[in-house]
Amino acid sequence: xxxxxxxxxxxxxxxxxxxxxxxxxxxxxxxxxxxxxxxxxxxxxxxxxxxxxxxxxxxxxxxxxxxxxxxxxxxxxxxxxxxxxxxxxxxxxxxxxxxxxxxxxxxxxxxxxxxxxxxxxxxxxxxxxxxxxxxxxxxxxxxxxxxxxxxxxxxxxxxxxxxxxxxxxxxxxxxxxxxxxxxxxxxxxxxxxxxxxxxxxxxxxxxxxxxxxxxxxxxxxxxxxxxxxxxxxxxxxxxxxxxxxxxxxxxxxxxxxxxxxxxxxxxxxxxxxxxxxxxxxxxxxxxxxxxxxxxxxxxxxxx
Amino acid sequence: xxxxxxxxxxxxxxxxxxxxxxxxxxxxxxxxxxxxxxxxxxxxxxxxxxxxxxxxxxxxxxxxxxxxxxxxxxxxxxxxxxxxxxxxxxxxxxxxxxxxxxxxxxxxxxxxxxxxxxxxxxxxxxxxxxxxxxxxxxxxxxxxxxxxxxxxxxxxxxxxxxxxxxxxxxxxxxxxxxxxxxxxxxxxxxxxxxxxxxxxxxxxxxxxxx
Numbered sequence: 001x002x003x004x005x006x007x008x009x010x011x012x013x014x015x016x017x018x019x020x021x022x023x024x025x026x027x028x029x030x031x032x033x034x035x036x037x038x039x040x041x042x043x044x045x046x047x048x049x050x051x052x053x054x055x056x057x058x059x060x061x062x063x064x065x066x067x068x069x070x071x072x073x074x075x076x077x078x079x080x081x082x083x084x085x086x087x088x089x090x091x092x093x094x095x096x097x098x099x100x101x102x103x104x105x106x107x108x109x110x111x112x113x114x115x116x117x118x119x120x121x122x123x124x125x126x127x128x129x130x131x132x133x134x135x136x137x138x139x140x141x142x143x144x145x146x147x148x149x150x151x152x153x154x155x156x157x158x159x160x161x162x163x164x165x166x167x168x169x170x171x172x173x174x175x176x177x178x179x180x181x182x183x184x185x186x187x188x189x190x191x192x193x194x195x196x197x198x199x200x201x202x203x204x205x206x207x208x209x210x211x212x213x214x215x216x217x218x219x220x221x222x223x224x225x226x227x228x229x230x231x232x233x234x235x236x237x238x239x240x241x242x243x244x245x246x247x248x249x250x251x252x253x254x255x256x257x258x259x260x261x262x263x264x265x266x267x268x269x270x271x272x273x274x275x276x277x278x279x280x281x282x283x284x285x286x287x288x289x290x291x292x293x294x295x296x297x298x299x300x301x302x303x
Numbered sequence: 304x305x306x307x308x309x310x311x312x313x314x315x316x317x318x319x320x321x322x323x324x325x326x327x328x329x330x331x332x333x334x335x336x337x338x339x340x341x342x343x344x345x346x347x348x349x350x351x352x353x354x355x356x357x358x359x360x361x362x363x364x365x366x367x368x369x370x371x372x373x374x375x376x377x378x379x380x381x382x383x384x385x386x387x388x389x390x391x392x393x394x395x396x397x398x399x400x401x402x403x404x405x406x407x408x409x410x411x412x413x414x415x416x417x418x419x420x421x422x423x424x425x426x427x428x429x430x431x432x433x434x435x436x437x438x439x440x441x442x443x444x445x446x447x448x449x450x451x452x453x454x455x456x457x458x459x460x461x462x463x464x465x466x467x468x469x470x471x472x473x474x475x476x477x478x479x480x481x482x483x484x485x486x487x488x489x490x491x492x493x494x495x496x497x498x499x500x501x502x503x504x505x506x507x508x509x510x511x512x513x
Contacts, residue, residue: 006400006401008397008400008401008410009397009401062396065396065397066394066395066396066444067393067394067395067396067397067410067412067443067444067445067446068393068394068395068442068444068445069394069395070394071375071377071391071392071393071394071395072394074374074375074376074377074392074394075374075375075394075396076374077374077375077376078373078374078375078376081370081371081372082371082372082373082374082398083372084372084374084396084398085374088374142401144372144398144402145372145398145401145402146368146402146404146501147368147401147402147403147404147501148401151401288401290404290406291404291498291501293342293357293359293404293405293497293498294497294498295313295355295357295495295497295509295511295512296313296355296511296512297346297353298344298345298346298353298355298357298512299344299346300342300343300344300357301342301344302342302405302406303340303342303406
């Protein structure tokens with residue numbers, strides 16, 4: 001029996017899952033930097049500034065993927081049962097909180113929140129809650145499709161969360177570096193934090209793939225991803241670009257290089273890791289295989 | 304209360320695909336949309352190999368997974384247990400396609416010709432079918448599905464695939480009536496639902512294969 005992977009959700013959905021995660025991760029990194037205080041001005045502002053636009057552009061990709069985009073505003077009509085509706089609400093609240101954060105801290109009302117640390121930090125905590133919810137939701141969204149066992153697992157939200165935090169941190173490092181921040185202090189610290197996140201992500205993706213052994217359709221998904229048609233994308237795109245290369249470059253930057261060299265290594269690591277994060281979403285989407293239908297001894301693969 | 308249901312006798316089905324074609328003829332579905340379809344499977348190896356066909360329709364589940372995940376409220380269940388999609392409310396997110404264990408939902412972008420290598424506009428029959436497709440509950444970019452031919456049932460006819468089945472493998476009736484033909488068949492011949500582990504309580508029952 002040959003089981004076919006789903007083809008209805010394509011790269012636009014992957015881009016959405018990726019950008020929503022990256023935005024949430026960057027925001028968490030930014031607000032955490034803000035809590036740390038002196039020296040973190042640039043990365044914390046970059047993080048908070050990246051959140052809203054990333055998630056917003058991600059939503060544009062999702063709307064582009066809709067068959068009837070004129071009805072997109074109905075996406076939140078049934079939060080009682082539908083995870084898309086719940087996610088739409090979560091993401092909207094996150095975008096509103098981040099927009100307030102950006103508007104009152106950075107632009108167009110500079111100073112309103114800059115001098116009121118308490119209010120800004122409170123807003124940051126609220127925002128972090130919804131940023132985490134946004135990152136985790138991207139995994140739950142797929143998980144609610146129960147016939148697709150490769151998605152319907154508690155490991156997927158965790159995998160997407162760790163990848164989102166990692167790509168978010170890398171985005172902050174990348175944009176801060178482009179804006180001229182030197183590779184020292186906070187930027188070097190974020191790069192080292194990302195080393196830990198990537199190591200964690202390696203373990204999580206290992207557990208995620210291990211958890212596919214239970215039913216035939218998710219075993220087929222794991223085989224498709226690791227040895228089948230999706231394998232080049234998985235090994236080259238995600239394992240190499242998303243995990244190995246950034247990990248090695250960040251370790252070299254941390255231990256063997258100083259100054260500009262370390263900065264360049266961190267920037268290349270960030271670009272590579274961010275691309276890998278996008279490819280991870282696409283790999284998971286392409287690996288989605290529906291459960292076969294069973295009647296007596298027969299198992300029917302859906303066409 | 305009425306709960307419309309199907310019984311499909313796997314012993315009788317020989318996989319002629321008449322149900323699939325009858326559905327197309329009745330509902331004018333475009334290429335890529337098969338509300339009723341037949342899926343083959345094999346088990347064992349020579350000399351004990353067996354082949355079985357599995358005819359599928361929308362199961363009109365009592366607990367429809369597609370309705371749970373629908374974010375817009377376009378999916379509803381009517382008083383007869385039929386799961387309906389409102390084409391004006393659906394936004395085409397395709398979440399229902401992912402959530403349905405039975406592959407009942409399909410989405411299509413356009414009504415294109417069935418003739419290979421055909422150029423130019425659709426022929427008159429296809430144009431008529433395209434118009435029919437567009438004026439019913441259906442359309443492009445939105446989720447579409449079988450509704451047990453409610454437009455026929457309302458005027459006292461059987462669903463098109465049931466009427467057309469030459470093997471008489473398909474039965475249509477009311478699950479809530481214990482004396483209906485399908486209720487008796489389910490009781491007497493050990494009717495079962497496909498993949499009950501998904502908890503959708505389908506209204507389509509199957510009689511065991513040989």
